[in-house]
Amino acid sequence: MALIVQKYGGTSVGDLDRIRNVAGRIAKTYDQGNQVVVILSAMSGVTDTLIKTAEKITEFPDKREMDVLMATGEQTTVALMAITLKSMGYEAQSLLGYQVGILTDSQSCSARILDIGADRLKALLADNSIVIVAGFQGCDAKGDITTLGRGGSDTSAVAVAAAINADACEIYTDVDGVYTADPNICKRAKKLDRICYDEMLEMASLGAKVLQIRSVEFAMKYNVPVHVRSSFNEEEGTMVVNEDANMEKVVVSSVTHNKNEARITLLKVPDEPGIASRILSPISDAGIIVDIIIQNTRSGNMTDLTFTVSKTDYKAAMKISEQTAKEIRAEQVVGDENIAKISVIGVGMRSHSGVAAKMFATLAKENINILLISTSEIRISCIIEEKYTELAVRALHTAFELDKTE
Numbered sequence: 498m499a500l501i502v503q504k505y506g507g508t509s510v511g512d513l514d515r516i517r518n519v520a521g522r523i524a525k526t527y528d529q530g531n532q533v534v535v536i537l538s539a540m541s542g543v544t545d546t547l548i549k550t551a552e553k554i555t556e557f558p559d560k561r562e563m564d565v566l567m568a569t570g571e572q573t574t575v576a577l578m579a580i581t582l583k584s585m586g587y588e589a590q591s592l593l594g595y596q597v598g599i600l601t602d603s604q605s606c607s608a609r610i611l612d613i614g615a616d617r618l619k620a621l622l623a624d625n626s627i628v629i630v631a632g633f634q635g636c637d638a639k640g641d642i643t644t645l646g647r648g649g650s651d652t653s654a655v656a657v658a659a660a661i662n663a664d665a666c667e668i669y670t671d672v673d674g675v676y677t678a679d680p681n682i683c684k685r686a687k688k689l690d691r692i693c694y695d696e697m698l699e700m701a702s703l704g705a706k707v708l709q710i711r712s713v714e715f716a717m718k719y720n721v722p723v724h725v726r727s728s729f730n731e732e733e734g735t736m737v738v739n740e741d742a743n744m745e746k747v748v749v750s751s752v753t754h755n756k757n758e759a760r761i762t763l764l765k766v767p768d769e770p771g772i773a774s775r776i777l778s779p780i781s782d783a784g785i786i787v788d789i790i791i792q793n794t795r796s797g798n799m800t801d802l803t804f805t806v807s808k809t810d811y812k813a814a815m816k817i818s819e820q821t822a823k824e825i826r827a828e829q830v831v832g833d834e835n836i837a838k839i840s841v842i843g844v845g846m847r848s849h850s851g852v853a854a855k856m857f858a859t860l861a862k863e864n865i866n867i868l869l870i871s872t873s874e875i876r877i878s879c880i881i882e883e884k885y886t887e888l889a890v891r892a893l894h895t896a897f898e899l900d901k902t903e
């Protein structure tokens with residue numbers, strides 16, 4: 498007998514047929530003699546619709562009330578799932594975040610989990626019940642409902658698994674695992690059997706939507722092995738686990754791309770102390786997250802400063818930069834939305850050299866110009882023109898020997 502946590506995402510519970518299909522899977526796991534805790538997302542599209550509805554009332558709806566509103570999506574699916582399982586003759590009960598004892602801080606719409614009580618959950622399991630928990634939500638010390646940020650039910654699942662010391666944490670989604678590249682643009686991409694937390698963290702921060710980044714941080718901190726797999730078939734997915742010696746042998750384990758960035762350059766900025774802060778502080782004060790920053794050297798006492806932001810923040814960041822440019826007497830601000838970030842990731846980079854050189858040479862061979870470069874210990878990213886995205890991903894996938902061999 499094992500204690501299994503299963504999380505099903507929005508597409509897996511998108512309508513009643515799919516809820517029935519998932520109920521069948523849960524029942525099967527239970528019938529095999531396991532204890533089962535299920536974490537659910539809202540039906541796909543529901544959270545978006547709730548947000549849009551509130552935004553019809555006012556541009557910036559009150560965040561506390563947005564938590565109350567958004568939490569209803571998950572409240573609906575857990576109730577429907579418990580009703581379905583009960584109608585099939587199973588002992589099942591739904592629990593909302595506060596009923597489980599998921600205590601968070603009070604940061605509305607992006608709360609962090611502080612503690613999970615789980616007494617009630619454990620008592621229900623001891624009574625042989627299947628427990629269906631609403632993902633994405635918790636409650637703060639005052640008793641107010643909070644939510645954990647978009648995609649937060651992954652984090653609910655990993656946190657609950659850690660709290661009850663589950664034997665497995667299975668994340669069921671609409672893809673069947675983590676791939677060496679996006680299979681939609683790289684036909685030779687293959688599913689990874691295993692990937693380590695550090696690599697998964699890089700992938701999540703580069704925009705891979707498979708797991709919420711906080712859930713990976715949680716899994717790493719509490720050493721929860723996470724199994725990412727599809728709810729539409731029976732195949733094994735990808736295990737996200739601690740790094741082992743074999744993983745270092747693979748230099749690059751995946752190639753990712755992100756078309757959601759834009760570039761802003763301030764030209765001929767006076768090169769003096771405090772200038773980067775002068776340019777970037779107003780951007781961060783506006784709540785805009787900057788990704789890559791590069792300062793060039795020019796001859797004389799002028800410099801150029803370039804940075805990237807997400808496409809959704811581009812217009813606001815341009816406006817702020819134009820204002821700053823006037824104040825500091827920079828010559829000009831230029832922006833570019835047609836860029837993409839291509840990255841290669843692998844823990845093997847820690848012990849192998851020449852990865853960057855190989856990446857640059859591969860792009861050069863395809864005549865792709867590199868606009869910006871940034872690196873971490875286990876990742877190298879290049880910004881290129883967006884139209885070359887597919888070509889770059891495929892060329893790098895081949896160059897780093899990731900192609901499927903069939």
Ligand code: ASP
Binds near residue numbers: 506647648650651
């Ligand atoms: N329903 C929430 C969202 O759409 C949480 C989740 O699905 O993980 O972001």
Ligand code: MG
Binds near residue numbers: 506651706707709
């Ligand atoms: Mg998700």
